[in-house]
Amino acid sequence: MLKYLRIAVTALSLTACVLLVALWVRSHYFYDDVRVPLPGMRMFDFTSFPEHLDFHVWNDLDRNPQWEFRSLSLDELAEERIELPTTGLGFYAWLESNYWGIRLPHWFLVLLTSTLATLPWLRSRFSVRTLLIATTLVAVVLGVVVAAM
Numbered sequence: 001m002l003k004y005l006r007i008a009v010t011a012l013s014l015t016a017c018v019l020l021v022a023l024w025v026r027s028h029y030f031y032d033d034v035r036v037p038l039p040g041m042r043m044f045d046f047t048s049f050p051e052h053l054d055f056h057v058w059n060d061l062d063r064n065p066q067w068e069f070r071s072l073s074l075d076e077l078a079e080e081r082i083e084l085p086t087t088g089l090g091f092y093a094w095l096e097s098n099y100w101g102i103r104l105p106h107w108f109l110v111l112l113t114s115t116l117a118t119l120p121w122l123r124s125r126f127s128v129r130t131l132l133i134a135t136t137l138v139a140v141v142l143g144v145v146v147a148a149m
């Protein structure tokens with residue numbers, strides 16, 4: 001059973017990696033924006049810029065929430081005067097009362113999915129307890145970093 005789980009995780013991770021690489025290449029020519037309504041008059045927004053992906057969630061009380069997809073060439077994007085903000089490595093997070101978001105660079109997501117595809121095939125000499133402790137420590141450190149921002 002564990003063998004099939006490893007194969008499934010690897011297949012899903014490699015598929016996600018290939019799709020992210022395709023989106024990364026497409027983002028050099030097109031700006032894509034997908035908006036999805038969530039329960040409670042909230043909206044989820046996924047935007048692909050040339051250097052990064054943005055994920056946002058906010059309260060949308062002004063209008064009737066509905067699915068939206070927008071794809072513009074980068075020339076049309078410049079005409080609409082939508083800024084393409086940049087930061088150091090491409091990471092950024094927003095946290096406000098009715099709005100939160102995170103910016104992740106394409107390279108990070110491709111690296112993450114390719115790592116997830118290879119991890120199940122590595123032999124581990126650590127116990128489950130050690131791995132849970134390490135995961136908890138990483139989560140605490142990430143929580144402190146987000147709280148500091």
